Amino acid sequence: MVAIVTGAGSGIGRAVCLELAQAGTQVLAVDIDLAGAEETSRMSDGTVVAHRADVSNPAEVEQYVAAAVDTLGIPDQFFNNAGIAGANRAIVDMTPGEWSTTISVNLNSMFYGLKYVLPHMITAGRGQIVNTGSIASLQGAAKRADYVAAKHAILGLTRTAAAEVRDHGIAVNCICPGSTDTPIIGKFRALLARDGQAIPALGVGGRGMASAQEVARTAAFLLRDDVPFLTGSAISVDGGASGRY
Structure with a gap:
């Protein structure tokens, strides 16, 4: 099996x-922070290859897909995650x-990833894709x-892609994490603190946030090839936070 993961230098990726x-x-572990991707590679048993790319640049997205195909083979799995x-x-x-910066990195990158990965999966007649949304996809x-x-x-993009490629043996789903213990949440906390706000304590058992590993296990499940009828779905991984009012 071959996979591409973006935002692979830290956190959920x-x-x-x-x-x-x-x-x-x-x-293929893709990140704009090559040192982070290389650290991810070192943490593996040698099956993770680091690759630097700016996912908001379509030419660099096309290049990372080509690098994966050339060095590892046609991807069976794609975790479209960077943000x-x-x-x-x-x-x-x-x-x-x-x-513009946020839309470029968080949304345009998802489209570019799908645009350049999907033709290879269509040729192979198989593939599992997971896009990373957020609790912010739902409220x-x-x-x-x-x-x-x-x-x-990203939800609309996921569902549209799923409809377009379901007859090619490809599933496209979305995970919607809530507060997760990753570097991005640290930056978010700093932004909130600047404005005198705090992240509310949400989650099972009153826990403030999920671990990256807990969210990753959900993504890894969706990337399996033995749940073919699961496509076009958005799976919340938020400790029930999106169900509160």
């Missing part, structure tokens, strides 16, 4: 790389540049217009 490697999958925290400003205060949040808009759009 790293955890998914290690889950897949443990199952014997060869993984950033966003600006955390009210709409009236957010700059066009901040909006609004003040001062997070850029992030929420991108994550909502």
Whole structure:
């Protein structure tokens, strides 16, 4: 089995790389932070290969897909995951540049990944894809217009892709994590602290957040090839937070 994982230098992406490697999958670990991707590679048993790419650049996305095919083979699995925290400003205060950056990294990258991975999977007649959404895919949040808009759009992109490729033996699903113990949540905490806010304590048993490994296990399940009828779905991994009101 061959997989591509983006945002593989830390957090959920790293955890998914290690889950897949443990199952014997060869993984191309893609991140703009090459040192982080290389550290993920060192944590594996040699089946994870680091690759630097800016996922918001379509040419570099095309290149990482080509690198995977050339060095490992046609990907059976694609974890389309890389993202950033966003600006955390009210709409009236957010700059066009901040909006554009978040949309580019969190949404455009997902489209580019699908655009360049799917032709190979269609040729092979198989594939499992998981896009990373968020609890923000399911509800609004003040001062997070850029992030929420991108994550909502990922649901539509997931369902559309699933409809387009289901007859080619390819499943496309989305995970929607809540608060997860990753570097991005640290940046989010810093942004909230700047504005005198705090992340609410949500989750099973009153836990504040999930571990990256817990979310990774859900993604790894969706990347399996023995659940073919599961496609076009959004799976919440948020300790029940999205069900509260």
